[in-house]
Amino acid sequence: MRIKEGFMGLCLLMFIGCFLTGCQLAKEEGSAGGYEDRLVGVFVTTEYLDLFDFAGYVEDNVRSLPGGPGGEIVPDGAGEKYQGRLYAELTKQILTDGVSGHQVEREEYDFPGVEGIAYYSLRVPDSEEGEGYLTTGSDEGISDGHTSLHSSDGGNSVELEGTIYVPVGSGRTYYFNSMYQSADGRVYVTSGSGMSSGGEQSEGGAFTQTMKADYTMTENGTTVKDSISIQLSIRMMYPPEEIVILQMGADSTVVSRGEYHPEEVPDRIITEEETAYWIVETKKRDNSGKVLRTRAIYDREAEYLEAFFCREDGVCIKKQVTVERALPSSAAL
Structure with missing residues (x-):
């Protein structure tokens, strides 16, 4: 998706301005109990979400442009109402354990x-x-989550x-799009700014985006302050390129050796x-x-091992391999 440089600059300024003001949105008309739309998360994409109503902004502001129609558009901080929204759909998935066959229903938000x-x-x-509750969700692409x-x-x-x-x-650009939830429970995302992973790099290089918001509500004379940081x-x-899992004896002899393509590491x-x-x-190649070859050591009592594989979209997933205890020989008889 390609966009003109001037338009991108406008959206970037608006996005930065949102961060500087705490990402708080004005209360919508008819919102329940004065509850304002709130920042609840981030939606990372590799394509810019072109949700800004640029035509509407120009039409409403054309007469106030410097020099009249055809003048330069200068963001004045009042463009928030032209920021479009992409609403999520709440979907349900049935997950089945490949070994036990146990099924679990999971709800997640999907942007069509x-x-x-x-x-x-x-x-x-x-x-x-039942009663409402607070829930946390993430794509498998989120590793080291806390x-x-x-x-x-x-x-x-x-x-x-x-x-x-x-x-x-x-060489991809990653866009950090803010996720909000309105008073009626609907979840939507607005366009965000991007950061590029191109240029000369080596393993371990990183860039970080932080979003914060604070909200204050007063009900029946009691003030409640909520906050979120992402x-x-x-x-x-x-x-x-290859994952090798070794089981080692007390004398450092190899008890068992398994070699796997990253996508074929067992669960x-x-x-x-x-x-x-x-x-x-883990076998890799540098630039x-x-x-x-990097190595990680786990003691016998470890509940899981970790190994990476990369999806077709380029995101590398940190997979957790569950460690099961073998029955003693005497118990197996």
């Missing part, structure tokens, strides 16, 4: 026709099925932190009786083509 990575914490309104929720009589605070791993030199990093890594692996610790070795 747009590919992206969502990370959010929002409220699910009351329904006939969620902190604090609730008290004085208000609630939410902190979301996470990382998206991408291949070194991918910190998301894009971190570079050399794509893995579960059984611990051998003789295993004292694990080694997960010059030199083979690199």
Whole structure:
């Protein structure tokens, strides 16, 4: 999706201005209990979301342009009402455990026709099925996720932190689009600014975007203050080419060895009786083509191992491999 440089600059200024003012939106007419639309998360895309009603902005402001029609458009901070919204659809998925066959229903928000990575914490309104609650969700592309929720009589605070791993030199631009929730529970996203992962890079390089918002409400003479902070990093890594999982004995001999293509690493692996610790070795190549091998060590009691694989869209996923305990030989008989 290509956009003119001037238009991109306008949207970027508006986005930055939103951050400087706490990302708070004006209360909509008819909103319940004075509840204003609130920042609840971030939706990362590799394409710019062209949601700004540029034609409407020009039509409404053409006579006030310097020099009249045909003059230069200068953002005056009043362009927020022209910022379009892309509403999410709440979908339900049935997840089935490949081993036990146990099924779990999961709800998630999907933006029709747009590919992206969502990370959010929002409220699910009351329904006939039960009371409302606060829920946190993320795409598998969010790694190293950390969620902190604090609730008290004085208000609630939410902190979301996470990382998206991408291949070194991918040259893509990642747009951080703010997610909001309105008083009626609907979730939508607005256009954000982008950061590029191009240029000379090496593994470990990263850039971080932080979004913050504070909200104050007074009900029955009581003031409640809520806040949210979202910190998301894009971190570079050399794509893995091979994953080797070693089970090691107490004398450092190899008990078991498994070699896998990154996308074929199993979901579960059984611990051998003789295993004292694990080694997960990842084969990569740097910018010059030199083979690199990184290793992570886990003790026998580890509940899971970690290994990366990269999706077709270039996002590298940190997969957790569940470690299962083998029955002692005497118990198996």
